[in-house]
Amino acid sequence: MKNFTRFESKGLTESLLKLAKIYKREPWRDHELGKGRRLGAVFLNPSLRTRNSLQIAADHLGLSMQEMNMSRDSWALEMSEGAIMNADKAEHIREAAGVMGAYFDFLAIRCFPNLVDKEADQSDDVLKQFQKYSKLPTVSLESASRHPLQSLADLMTISEHSKKDQPKVVLTWAPHVKAIPHAVAHSFAEWTLGMDMDLTITQPKGYELSDEFTQGAKISYNQEEAIADADFVYVKNWSAFQEYGHTPKVDEDWLLKESQLQKLAPEAKIMHCLPVRRNVELADELLDGDRSLVLHQAKNRIFTAQAVLATLLKQPTSIKV
Ligand code: CP
Numbered sequence: 001m002k003n004f005t006r007f008e009s010k011g012l013t014e015s016l017l018k019l020a021k022i023y024k025r026e027p028w029r030d031h032e033l034g035k036g037r038r039l040g041a042v043f044l045n046p047s048l049r050t051r052n053s054l055q056i057a058a059d060h061l062g063l064s065m066q067e068m069n070m071s072r073d074s075w076a077l078e079m080s081e082g083a084i085m086n087a088d089k090a091e092h093i094r095e096a097a098g099v100m101g102a103y104f105d106f107l108a109i110r111c112f113p114n115l116v117d118k119e120a121d122q123s124d125d126v127l128k129q130f131q132k133y134s135k136l137p138t139v140s141l142e143s144a145s146r147h148p149l150q151s152l153a154d155l156m157t158i159s160e161h162s163k164k165d166q167p168k169v170v171l172t173w174a175p176h177v178k179a180i181p182h183a184v185a186h187s188f189a190e191w192t193l194g195m196d197m198d199l200t201i202t203q204p205k206g207y208e209l210s211d212e213f214t215q216g217a218k219i220s221y222n223q224e225e226a227i228a229d230a231d232f233v234y235v236k237n238w239s240a241f242q243e244y245g246h247t248p249k250v251d252e253d254w255l256l257k258e259s260q261l262q263k264l265a266p267e268a269k270i271m272h273c274l275p276v277r278r279n280v281e282l283a284d285e286l287l288d289g290d291r292s293l294v295l296h297q298a299k300n301r302i303f304t305a306q307a308v309l310a311t312l313l314k315q316p317t318s319i320k321v
Helices: 010-025 049-060 093-103 118-122 125-134 148-161 183-194 223-227 258-264 294-313
Strands: 038-043 064-069 106-110 138-140 168-173 198-202 218-220 232-236 269-271
Touching (some): 010 148, 010 183, 010 294, 038 049, 038 093, 049 064, 049 148, 049 294, 093 106, 093 125, 106 125, 138 294, 148 183, 148 232, 148 269, 148 294, 168 183, 183 198, 183 232, 218 223, 223 258
Parallel strands (some): 038 064, 168 198, 168 232, 198 218
């Protein structure tokens, strides 16, 4: 594994999950693995879980991590090739990433989509420019297209709480007050389907996800039909993908209720990546009830990130040019 930016294979995922479970039992067992190595963590967008879990994971491995809030602590970045930089952007990505390549051994980047230019977002142009000009092994901390660290923690959480070899997993759209990226939903589909899991996706008309990520999933426009007999219900909002970044009006009530689960999926556990808007996206009764796995998911972010960092650290040191 040279980078960690997307699902690669079932075999790699199984080995990362196995290692993450070992680290959950013994977090300090490889506390010298990262000694003398540096991780630069660049945040172009806010984060609570990803930032802190990555820092704790790095600490467990003795890896020195330095983080930077790009939008607040550094110069505004110009991303366009051939730009005449006579406006507000003071530094070009070529120099910014190039300098980081000289300072660090690994780079981790959080860069959300703009939800305007679908092609640029889905090609992960910001992430790729950081990779190209830093020449460093890279970890995605959520890019425009995907959130792989979240998905790996979600798989770990499902595996810890599943009573079946092949649980029924449902990804359901939920309401929100603003346009939300597709990265978590797309990644969750990519990783669960990559692991040959039984995935049903339910959403209102107009909120269909990209075929690139959902091939092999059952699709339903009826939430109650979709959640019947579910073992895990992953609740998440996303904006429209076809009418990119728009939020078409939805007349039906998509806020999931405990009474629906009692009737249709009494064993179902509830998942969400967080942050969550209470009683908009997910009701108090579900978040605070016994079904909720949201804090387990958040805790597992530490050990899955640790497994990813450890796997990268075990690769032969990259030669910089
Ligand atoms: N789930 C998640 O990535 O949380 P943060 O945005 O707080 O990092």
